[in-house]
Amino acid sequence: MNVEISIDREKCMGSGNCVYWAPQVFDLDDAGMAIVVGDPLDDDERVHLAVRNCPTEAITVPTR
Template sequence: MALEVSVDADKCMGSGNCSFWAPGAFDLNDDGVAEVVDLDAVPEEKILLAAQGCPTQAITVTRDGQRLAP
């Protein structure tokens, strides 16, 4: 099962941590809000690190209905 990843735009403060930990998977849009770009760009561990490292816990990661992060 693939990871399901979402960014809560209301919680994102545009710190850029996620695109640092998982470059290519996340990027900031023109509004300075993170978006999921390509989850295959990095290993899953990096996605989880990015979600865990988000200062506002804006990134939710689930697999098969089970929450993995934050």
Template sequence: MRGEPVALEISINRETCMGSGNCSFWAPGVFDLDDDGIAFVVDIDAGPEEKIILAAQGCPTQAITLTRDGRPVE
């Protein structure tokens, strides 16, 4: 796989997510809120990576963790 970009992975902590909707503001189409008001990933390819990084930074409770190849992305 040398030379192939390694995909970004998103994980959302459902305990700390407060349902602010900031992630879907910064990266609409990638994130949305479910019926319980908790964030989930709709489509990781729906927006550019920089927007997903802004969404993680903009999460008020830091409930979104981004990793690539097992390492944190900030």
């Protein structure tokens, strides 16, 4: 099962916090916006750290 993470590109300010906390799951694209590059299930705990540490609350992970 794939967990859908959504990143609100209107809110994302490209701080890179999510990449810091979960580098296997997040990266910044050429525009400096966060994108999902990995399977969030591989690193569930770090994904939640990334969500909590996003300064603009741009990352949404559906509750399970």
